[in-house]
Amino acid sequence: MKKRTILLVLKVLISAAAFSQEGADTARLLEEVTVRTFGQYRKLSEAGVPVRIIDVNNGDLYNRSSLVNSFNTIAGVRMEERSPGSYRINIRGSSLRSPFGVRNVKVYWNDIPVTDPGGNTYFNQFAWNNFSSLEVFKGPASSLYGAGTGGLVLINNLDQWQPGISVDYITGSYNLQNIFASARFGKDENKNQFTYAHNQSDGFRDQSAMRRDNFSWLSQLKLSDKHELSATVLFTDMQYQTPGALTLAEYNTDPLAARPAAGGFPGAEQARATIYQKNILAGFTSKYQISSSLRNATTLYGAFSQIKNPTIRNYERRNEPSYGGRTTFTWKNAQWAINGGAEFQQGYFNTQVARSRNGNPDTLQTNDDINYQNLSVFLQGDWSMEGKWFIQAGLSLNRTNVTFSRLSSYPVVQQSRSYKNELAPRISIMRKVGARLSFFGTVSRGFSPPTVAELLPSTGVISTDLEAEEGWNYEMTARYLLLQNKLRIEATAFYFRLNNALVQRRDAAGADFFVNAGDVKQKGIESHVDYTFQPLHSKLISYITINADYTYNHFRYGSFIKGTDNFSGRQVPSVPKGTFAAMTDLRLKSGFFINVNFYASSSIFLNDANTATAQSYQLLGSRIGWKAPGRKKIGYSIHTGVDNLLDQQYSLGNDINAAAGRYYNVAAGRNFYAGVSFQLNTKQ
Incomplete structure (x- = not known):
């Protein structure tokens, strides 16, 4: 059955070469995309690091509720959704640490660190119109970006700026309501952009409704030929219900049900299990050309997050103010580039946990102040020779300190931990053979101290005895x-x-x-193919794009013994052995478009003992529509689409190593959506 399904999908992908996506009026060829990761600022075809880019052209294929489907088209990357609004990102196995949220992946938005000082990233605070492109780098990036062994995501928002306004409305199954509005004004010397987004859904499970309102303002001012200043503000107010994981029997009987009452604990609906989340992020960046070969970029920012979370066992409230900055000096000539600088982050967090009574706080259990500080100092050199060799070598020195003060116990006792100075080197060598063939070899060391959420998990037990994870990565790319x-x-x-x-x-x-395992041996192969075709003399087809990605993972515990349990040699849970993603996307000159996408995942172990499994699944989706062709000032379009066309029942965002076998969170079944959009370009 699985083989027949895959053959059918491949046939559909090939035969779909008569239509296209909504996006830019012409396809963006590979050499036009600029890579910024590790200070490259090179065209993708010439970049000295393997990196994947999601932009508004190749990412706008779904209902814009989240980036789950777009991330999952990248080999080695897996984004999961436990329920609407609850996401986590797995880059080469990094979700091993993430029961919820995004950890062990460093994220920046317009040069501002989104990952807080405590190592957590509220990725769900972003809406679709908060980005124009995302760069995804897999593996340790500690030599230039500090803590994190999983990977790096750079979010950019002014890449394709032009003055005008745009409004999009999307509706669909489960009472989906999406509104996106943007206003852009000014000139190249003074760009401004305001965005607003509203996302709402009743959810596909009981107790899984969500609502998010998002606002951003960006301003970029060119003060002189040498000096540019930009300012950024992002505010998000959201709430999403958390239905809880099910046992296999419950999952097979009624997968759409919320977690029922059991073992003296109320069910998710009775407990009104919900996350109420507010985030604000504000910062500015100064870029100054000191001389013809020396420039400086400095970013200062402040952030605040407030989380209220009634659950079946308690009511947690977190206030998380933080601030920080990053400065980089870059010296360049024809062959050399040297980057040096530092990044500093400081967080003053407070976490209060009370008993929960029908979704409201009751008796206070713990009250903790958390002081979390990290510092990274880095230096990187790039050398290129005759366009054939490119060598990049970097080194960072990193320091992390954390202090807990439990205010709910008297006398107040502090628990502190200073993680040792971590050296994180990285060297990457690229050799170009002719104009078409390139080889990359990389050796890097990554490290990641425990996050605040791991040092103070929802059990309420402070775990400063946890060690930082670290390791060496070796990879080769052709x-x-x-x-x-x-x-x-x-x-x-x-x-x-x-x-x-x-x-x-x-x-x-x-x-x-959380506990420390002895070691994990992660081996894998990631492959990618993409093709863009623009027939020069066709009166029918504007362009055709086809992408395909395949991932093979061989992740095993090395020495891992905890008490009487020996997990040595077992497969690491939460990581599929293989995934395959394919997409075809074609557009007619008449304005009609269609894209067809397919994703398949092998089965996934859900516990360290490898005794529980989430079954394999295959997802097929499509989107068709029409965009008014040949209009430069006013544009409008309509579209409709379907996700999970095969109506597969599968679990996504599984709870790993859960007690009582509560591993399973069912994903959405077959669902439909439709939308309209309007754009006004005011550029003269």
Whole structure:
């Protein structure tokens, strides 16, 4: 059945070469995309690091509620959704540490660190119109970006700026209501952009409704030929219900039900299990050309997050103010580039946990002040020779300090931990063979101290005895460009040995806690193919794009013994052995478009003992519509689409190592959506 399904999908993908997506009026060829990761600022075909880019052209294929489907088209990357609004990102196994949220992946938005000083990233605060492109780098990036062994995501928002306004409205199954509005004004010397987004859904499970309102303002001012200043503000107010994980029997009987009452604990609906979340992020960046070869970029920012979370076992409230900055000096000539600087972050967090009574706080249990501080000092050198060799070597020195003060116990006792100075080197060598073939070899060391959520998990037990995880990564990439860079073939093989790996556990009440495993041996192969075709003399077809990604993972515990349990040699949970993603996207000159996408995942182990499994699944989706062709000032379009066309029942965002077998969170079944959009371009 699975083979027949895959063959059918491949046939659909190939035969769909008569339509296209909504996006730019012309396809963006590979050499036009600029890579910024590790200070490259090079065209993708010339970049000295393997990186994948999601932009508004290749990411706008779904209902814009989230980036789950777009991230999952990238080999080695897996974004999961436990319920609407609750996401986590797995880059080469990094979700091993993430029962919820995004950890062990460093995220920046317009040069501002989104990952807070405590190591957590509220990725769900972003809406679709908060980005124009995202760069995804897989593996340790500690030599330039500090803590994190999973990877790096750079979010940019002014890449394709032009004055005008745009409004989009999307509705669909489960009472989906999405509104996106943007206003852009000014000139190239003074760009301004305001965005607003509203996302709402009743959810596909009981107790899974969500609502998010998002506002952003960006301003970029060119003060002189040498000096540019930009300011950014992002505010998000959201709430989303959390239905809780089910046992296999409950999942098979009624997968759409919320967690029922059991073991003296109320069910998710009775407890009104919900996350109420507010985030504000504000900062400015100064870029100054000191001389013809020396420039400086400095970012200062402040952030505040407030979380209220009634659950079946308690009521948690977190206030998390933080601030920080990053400065980088760059010296360049024809062959050399040297980057040096530092990043500092400071957080003053407070976490209060009370008993929960029907979704309201009751008796206070714990009250903790948390002081979390990290500092990274880095230096990187790039050398290129005759366009054939590119060598990049970097080194960072990192320091992390954390102090807990439990105010709910008298006398107040402080628990502190200073993680040792971590050296994180990285060297990458690229060799170009002719104009089409490139080879990359990379050796890097990554590290990641426990986050605040791991040091103070929902059990309420402070765990300063946890060690930072660290390890060496080795990888080789081959990239081949054909047909005037319209066809790209890329393959990467990697080996990463991670020591003191942080592994999630859950107790009978569903509270999470963490332990250090001995080591994890991560081996894998990631492959990617994309092709863009623009027939020069066709009166029918504007362009055709086809992408395909395949991932093979061989992740195993090395030495991992906890008490009487020996998990040595077992497969690491939460990581599928293989995934495959394919997409075809074509557009007619008449304005009609269609895209077809397919994703398949192998089965996934859900516990360290490898005794529980989430079954394999295959997802098929499509989107069709029409965009008014040939209009430069006023544009409008309509579209409709379907996700999970095969109506597969599968679990996404599983609870790993859960007690009582509560692993399963069902994903949405077959669902439909439709939308309209309007754009006004005021550029003269």
